[in-house]
Amino acid sequence: MESGAGNFYCHARYLNCHFIFMTATMPLIFSEESKEIYELAKNKRKYFEEFSRITINAKRVSEKLTIDEYKALLSDDIYRFEEDDFLIVMNTIRTSIDVYSFIKEEFGDSAEIYYLSTNIIPKERLERIKKIKKSKNRKIIVSTQMIEAGVDIDIDRVYRDFGPMDSINQTAGRCNREWGDKKGLVTLVNLTNENHYDRPYAAYIYDNVLIEETRNALSGFEMIEEKEIFYLAEKYYMGLKNHGSDESQKLLDCIKELRYREAFESGKDDKNSGVFELIRQEFKTVDVFIEIDDDAAKVWQEYQSIKKIKDRFERKRKFNRHKKDLYMYVLSLPEFAVRKQVDIDEKDITFVSREMVFNAYDEDTGFMRDLEKDYFFLMGELAWILRC
Numbered sequence: 001m002e003s004g005a006g007n008f009y010c011h012a013r014y015l016n017c018h019f020i021f022m023t024a025t026m027p028l029i030f031s032e033e034s035k036e037i038y039e040l041a042k043n044k045r046k047y048f049e050e051f052s053r054i055t056i057n058a059k060r061v062s063e064k065l066t067i068d069e070y071k072a073l074l075s076d077d078i079y080r081f082e083e084d085d086f087l088i089v090m091n092t093i094r095t096s097i098d099v100y101s102f103i104k105e106e107f108g109d110s111a112e113i114y115y116l117s118t119n120i121i122p123k124e125r126l127e128r129i130k131k132i133k134k135s136k137n138r139k140i141i142v143s144t145q146m147i148e149a150g151v152d153i154d155i156d157r158v159y160r161d162f163g164p165m166d167s168i169n170q171t172a173g174r175c176n177r178e179w180g181d182k183k184g185l186v187t188l189v190n191l192t193n194e195n196h197y198d199r200p201y202a203a204y205i206y207d208n209v210l211i212e213e214t215r216n217a218l219s220g221f222e223m224i225e226e227k228e229i230f231y232l233a234e235k236y237y238m239g240l241k242n243h244g245s246d247e248s249q250k251l252l253d254c255i256k257e258l259r260y261r262e263a264f265e266s267g268k269d270d271k272n273s274g275v276f277e278l279i280r281q282e283f284k285t286v287d288v289f290i291e292i293d294d295d296a297a298k299v300w301q302e303y304q305s306i307k308k309i310k311d312r313f314e315r316k317r318k319f320n321r322h323k324k325d326l327y328m329y330v331l332s333l334p335e336f337a338v339r340k341q342v343d344i345d346e347k348d349i350t351f352v353s354r355e356m357v358f359n360a361y362d363e364d365t366g367f368m369r370d371l372e373k374d375y376f377f378l379m380g381e382l383a384w385i386l387r388c
Helices: 003-014 044-050 067-080 093-107 122-134 165-172 208-218 226-243 246-256 260-264 294-307 312-329 335-339 354-360 382-387
Strands: 054-057 086-089 112-116 139-143 157-161 184-189 223-225 285-290 330-334 350-352
Touching: 044 226, 054 165, 054 226, 067 086, 067 093, 067 157, 093 112, 093 139, 112 122, 122 312, 157 165, 165 184, 165 208, 165 226, 208 226, 223 226, 285 294, 285 312, 285 335, 294 312, 312 330, 330 335, 350 354
Parallel strands: 054 184, 086 139, 086 157, 112 139, 157 184, 285 350
Antiparallel strands: 054 223, 285 330
16 A cells, blocks of 8 residues: 555554545546555446447537637537537636627527526526426526536537536536437537637636646547547546646645645645645635525525624534525625625625625626626636535
8 A cells, every 4th residue: 555545544444434435537546456446336347338328529629719600600500409408618707608698699589598607696506407407498508617516407419618528527427417319419619719819718727737638638539439438537537647747746645645625725825835726716716795685685684693693602503504595695706806896895705785786796697797807707616616
């Protein structure tokens, strides 16, 4: 047993502990060959070979596509496959709102149009997901990466801006999820910003190594069957492992030795103390409470009452009970975007009252941002993924 996995090994052997890892995209943190970990699902390769729900179209990965060209592609396919549901996954909030606005104007009369991102309060996101699942009508959904985090919907055709292999696999999991009569299709595209030297939008938020190894894994493939995804994932993770870096090795060591705080949390005074960011986030964020309705008003009033409790243990106990309700109305947003709309509370959650909501929050696309001035208009989905 390698020393890096020592803490897990000692806990399991001497303290009678069992660690069960459940993931759709198992990274190479531990080695089966070195017996650091044991697979509970025997013959897992055989199971993957039986899957035939989807095909991934990777023909366009090497092509540069502008947003306007992408809109034309989407429009043609939506008209052509008039009975299919569509899921369109973008890499940034800015591009997702742009594409959503186009889709709503073009197809709003012929299909149900939905928008999903962390720009929408959690309560509204959950309600939209429920509507998507229940609806028997044709649906077109525009989303960001948040769709990857356990969102249980079943879509005929998925279109995704390029990203890391594990993110592509997670997005593909929304396509023909329930084994429909016909095969689902996942189409990958490489969207670039023509106003910024044709830079891929994926490059704004994902590490270059992840993108490079994904391209290496997909090299030589155009139409990928589901049974081949297992091989591609292995190739991708092996490439990352062989690529190597001091930071990635430090992250793996932290995970193996149960030092999660050091791995995932940045220190207040040390900018380099945090090792890992799923999506690059080079801006400060603030929590914002949106008083969108009467229920939100009651939740906020209860929060204010809890803060007045003098006994800190009682205050913490009541807050823990109330926290789930509170965060149904809370957004984690870039400070620069919030400051343009409301005064930021530096010590607590920033509050947007009912009177201010119409100037700060759009019922379709969420918190209003200046699309022209906020050049990249990036919004990491990591805060929402970790909170859920």
